[in-house]
Amino acid sequence: MSDFNDFNNPQVANLPKHLRQFIVEQHYEKYTPIDQAVWRYVMRQNYSYLKHVAFYPYIKGLQRAGLSIEHIPDLQTMNDNLGKIGWGAVTVDGFIPPAAFMEYQAYRVLVIAADIRQINHIEYTPAPDIIHESAGHAPIIADTDYNNYLSYFGSIGTKAMFSAKDFELYEAIRNLSILKEAVDTPEDHIARAEKHLQQISENMGEPSEMALLSRLHWWTVEYGLIGTLENPKIYGAGLLSSIGESSTCMQDDVKKLWYNIDTINYSYDITKPQPQLFVTKTFQNLIDVLETFANTMAFRKGGVESIVKAIACKNPATAVYSSGLQVTGVFTDMGVDENDQLSFIKTTGPSALAIDNNQLENHGKFYHKDGFSSPVGKLKGHQNALEDLNLSQLEELGIVENKNTSFTFESGIHVQGLVKSILQHKGKTILISFEDCTVKESNGNILFQPDWGMYDMAIGQTIISVFNGAADKGAYEEITHISDKQTHKVVYDDTTNALHNIYKTVRLIRERATGYEQLPILFEALKSEHRHDWLSAMEILEILYHKQQYPDLEKEIRIYLELKAENEPEQSKLIHDGLHVIKNPVTQLINEEEK
Structure with missing residues (x-):
């Protein structure tokens, strides 16, 4: 791979050949206007809620990692910023083998899935995506104790022994996540893959070193809390990137336990909300627990x-x-x-x-x-x-x-x-x-x-x-590099292209603060041709509310969305959360934090 792009980042440049084989180009141009709106919606929701419960100042963390609330991050900007704190980032295609994932961490490189979740999985996605990886993992990387833990975990994880069952489980999880994220996968295919995964999960036998280590990873890096049992803060990326679970996890019915070596006895199910979470007093304690486990390996x-x-x-x-x-x-x-x-x-x-x-x-x-x-x-x-x-x-x-x-x-x-x-x-x-x-x-x-x-x-x-x-x-290790040169051009039908254009136009109106007269026409098109859509209507409402334009149209869209929330239960929470953030604008909160 002589054309390997290291983004002028020393950590990425330092990656060995056998890890480079998993890297794919980000192809920023493939993100659609809907993808960009999904990113912005999730990030605004995250910030609106996480400012109360995240361990670190969320916006400062995002900025230090080269991320913004407004746009899906591009890899060069992330590497320019992460490079200043001794880290890098690369994009890969969904799930990669756990040992490789660990080794990237040891090399202080964040692995980011290039894809972004579909709008129908906006609250939670079973597959790794750019929201989870970048908005979840990257903002806390600037914390020295935490990033030392992450790279040390990687170096231990790289050596962990698997069982043959672990490989089967990895393949089954990867297969299911691909099916769930693919457009128009028949329901019976998903059901079959879920059943297959369940059968493997139920017959794993004694957990291997990697299985036990992955529990420690899950209850810290993905779902970790820090502070006190009564008032913990979130640092785990799985919680930080799930707008559903980041709020429900603080409720009393989710038990809070101290994080220690006994945590390896708690298995997890990636398809369900967690029944308990673990709290550490300090990040140093994470390293101490890991060291205790490493001594048994x-x-x-x-x-x-x-x-x-x-x-x-x-x-x-x-x-x-x-x-x-x-x-x-x-x-x-x-x-x-x-x-x-x-x-x-x-x-x-x-x-x-x-x-x-x-x-x-x-x-x-x-x-x-x-x-x-x-x-x-x-x-x-x-x-x-x-x-x-x-x-x-x-x-x-x-x-x-x-x-x-x-x-x-x-x-x-x-x-x-x-x-x-x-x-x-x-x-x-x-x-x-x-x-x-x-x-x-x-x-x-x-x-x-x-x-x-x-x-x-x-x-x-x-x-x-x-x-x-x-x-x-x-x-x-044989380098089985799959060419990333194949075309990434997805062909959309006319209706989808029309919807993309609506999203694009709404964004331009918001960013340029001009062209408000187009909004009534855009909403008419949404109502007549894109009844399933709710996010673009939400973005139009946001502009009308903040710019005090077309009060009658603003009222009509609000009623339209509230009716949609009532009639379509699966959209109800998303719509109500969106309406909440419109009334409590994120920009105002960001300015307060930056002071």
Whole structure:
């Protein structure tokens, strides 16, 4: 991707190749006048309400992130502003894999879904959209304690082990959100996808590290409260970007509990309002809880339990030997000795060896295409670990290049063959390669035989760490970049184009404070040809009310909207909230805050 646009932002420029593959162009021109009106409506509602309950000064936060109430943000402006506080932003296509999402956070880059919710999902959308990501996450980024938490969470989350079920769940959620946001999806398709998601959700088994971590993410980054149990403030992006839930969450029937490590026991359902929320006294407490959980994770614990997690994952993971050697692949088997210690580990399919997250030369996934297996542990009758022996000490054991040798591990695994090379790194022996080699367990079970080719034996007394994904992601992970060059031109029918023109004209009249004589004609067109629409009528009413134009028309539109609210229950709250903000103008409130 030589034409990669980094927006002249150091954080974005620093993204590795395997993360760049998810980035899509924003294509600002594809946002319709209705999209812009949806943004403005939600942002005005947010501000009108959130000024009382948000943790931070909302408008100042928006401005520092390069956002405004009036227009959908463009990525360049956001990056210019976020760059000043050491962050960046990119647009992606809806849901991306959780591990990638976490890694962007670790690189201090906000991931923003390029699309915006449809008007019929204005209060809440099941799919990530630009309102949730930018209006929810971005304004609080300027808080140093919070953004440190976010990037630290990303670095921990990147290492979290998945279960195979997590991957199924991710695919099911992504599929459902795409169907729900698509125009004219048949109801039975949505029902089928919901049922499929429910079946997977109900059969998840023991939660994986990533599942538990995603709970901590949900109850903080998305739905977190800060302060006291009696009078908490909102900082979670899910609440800040949901005009429905940001108000209902403060009611007494939503329990408020202190945020601590026990919070991992509370699962969540993304399709329903939350029955309880968690309050932290400080952002530092979030880091402390995360640290407590991180100490239980495979990347810090290693050993048998961590390899078990890797096998359950059924996707590439990395095991780190105490010598520093890293083995990446899909783990399928392991051996355990009589003391419950690892005796060998095995991967199947493309595998790779690395040190310090850099792939070893000639040890990539094409060379080890059929998998990799190697003993773990100490040699029988030897005090010192094999990795700690220098070349002359190895020679005393008979391990010398171009000579035959044989030795047995404490676990009973016996190795016999011709030593071809000994690889050392920072004073540690990390890999010994053999020709004509046989590796057997004490019961005679063959782990390797001569006609399988060269035997590369990893060296290390223990497995000290196991983490999700590859050690050298750039070398191991295939870049499956989908071209973002295809046309984004959506063809709208004549009626929709006419409605877009009404929205566009109303915006121009409001911004230029001229052309009020067109408003009666525009409202007539709405009444006769676009009876389903309520937002454009609301915007016309706003202008008439504040500019004191056409009082009879103002009264007629108000009655029109109130009747609509009565007859169309699904629009009722939206219309009443819109009428409230017209009477309590946001601009006035913003000016007060800025003082």
